[in-house]
Each structure stands twice: as C-alpha cells, then as structure tokens.
Amino acid sequence: MLTFPLRTERLVLEPLEHRDRDAFVAYRRDPAVARWQSWDVDWSAADADALIAAQPAAVASGSGEWLQLAVRTVSDGSLAGDVAVHAHADQPDTYELGVTLAAATQGRGIATEALAAVVAGLFQVGAHRLLAVTDARNTPAARVFRGLGFRHEGRAVDADWFKGEWSSLDTWALLRLEALGGDR
Numbered sequence: 001m002l003t004f005p006l007r008t009e010r011l012v013l014e015p016l017e018h019r020d021r022d023a024f025v026a027y028r029r030d031p032a033v034a035r036w037q038s039w040d041v042d043w044s045a046a047d048a049d050a051l052i053a054a055q056p057a058a059v060a061s062g063s064g065e066w067l068q069l070a071v072r073t074v075s076d077g078s079l080a081g082d083v084a085v086h087a088h089a090d091q092p093d094t095y096e097l098g099v100t101l102a103a104a105t106q107g108r109g110i111a112t113e114a115l116a117a118v119v120a121g122l123f124q125v126g127a128h129r130l131l132a133v134t135d136a137r138n139t140p141a142a143r144v145f146r147g148l149g150f151r152h153e154g155r156a157v158d159a160d161w162f163k164g165e166w167s168s169l170d171t172w173a174l175l176r177l178e179a180l181g182g183d184r
C-alpha cells in the first residue's frame with residue numbers, strides 16, 4: 001500500500017487534512033480550475049469538510065475508494081493543489097489519477113512532478129495499470145499525462161452529459177510493464 005508522505009525536490013504529498021480546507025476550497029471555486037472537473041464554482045467549505053472527513057487513511061487495491069493527496073510546496077508548506085487516487089473496485093491493482101492545481105501554481109511543472117511521484121510510488125507497491133480520464137478539450141491535462149508516458153487509449157465521443165452539454169472523454173493509461181521498460 002502507498003505510504004505517505006511522498007517527497008520530491010519541490011513537493012510533499014500526503015492525504016488532505018482539515019488545515020488544507022480554505023486553500024482547497026479557494027482554488028476549487030475558481031471557474032478556470034473547475035471548468036473540466038466534476039464540481040462547480042459553488043463548491044463550499046462544508047463540501048470540503050465532508051470530503052476530508054470521509055477520506056480513507058490509505059488507498060487499498062480493489063477498495064473502490066478515492067484518496068485526495070495534498071500537494072504542498074517544500075519551500076513554505078502552502079497547498080499548491082492535489083492529486084486524487086482512485087483504487088478501482090472492479091479490477092485489482094488498477095488506479096485512476098486526477099490532478100488539480102491552484103491557478104497561481106500552474107505552469108511550473110508541479111502537476112507533472114507530483115504525479116510522477118504518485119506513479120512511481122504506485123508501481124513500487126505493485127500497481128498493474130494506471131489511468132486518467134480527461135475532457136477532450138482539457139489540453140493542459142492531456143499534455144501532463146502524455147508527458148508522463150501515458151498512452152492515449154481512446155476517445156469516447158459525446159459520451160458524457162456534463163455541465164449542460166455533451167462532452168467527449170479521453171482515456172490515458174500506463175502499464176507497470178511499460179513504465180519499467182518491459183515487453184507485454
């Protein structure tokens with residue numbers, strides 16, 4: 001099982017806590033940050049409290065649970081964003097990832113650095129397949145997953161009724177064998 005904190009040169013990742021709430025709510029309410037995400041700009045402190053209270057302590061293979069990791073900067077401990085990890089319930093050792101950064105911390109390689117640590121950590125503890133699902137219009141997210149070596153597995157066209165319109169969804173995936181340079 002993944003253990004925390006995960007550390008990189010610039011970042012520390014560990015499960016989101018109550019002390020993260022105000023910064024977490026502030027960036028989730030930013031229209032540009034919420035645009036391609038499941039929540040909307042009316043996301044509230046109460047929503048955040050409920051999410052944090054319901055968090056599992058760890059994310060176990062096959063659990064079906066989501067764990068939201070705070071991405072904090074080493075320099076001052078501030079919350080740059082979060083990485084979400086979802087252990088699929090229907091397949092063992094299969095995890096979906098999501099990433100969100102506050103606008104002020106975007107464009108510095110922080111999402112890539114944070115996800116790279118989670119990807120490496122998950123493969124270290126036996127993950128078989130990692131995936132991400134992004135709105136087809138979300139170019140920054142596509143760049144991040146492609147840059148980390150995720151394959152574009154496909155596009156489900158006009159498959160999702162999302163914020164008042166049909167949206168297309170891209171799936172990105174990376175196998176342990178691919179990441180470690182092995183053959184299928």
Ligand SMILES: CC(C)(COP(=O)(O)OP(=O)(O)OC[C@H]1O[C@@H](n2cnc3c(N)ncnc32)[C@H](O)[C@@H]1OP(=O)(O)O)[C@@H](O)C(=O)NCCC(=O)NCCS
Pocket residue numbers: 032033034036037097098099100101102105106107108109110111112113132133134138140141143144
């Ligand atoms: C998706 C999201 C996290 C991507 O953020 P991002 O800042 O573009 O990604 P990174 O932090 O990896 O930064 C990469 C950018 O920083 C630049 N950069 C600057 N310094 C860098 C460094 N030291 N190392 C690497 N990249 C650096 C890169 O060139 C790249 O810029 P480019 O995209 O113009 O080429 C962000 O757009 C976001 O939070 N969106 C809202 C939430 C969302 O939709 N999430 C996706 C759901 S899965």
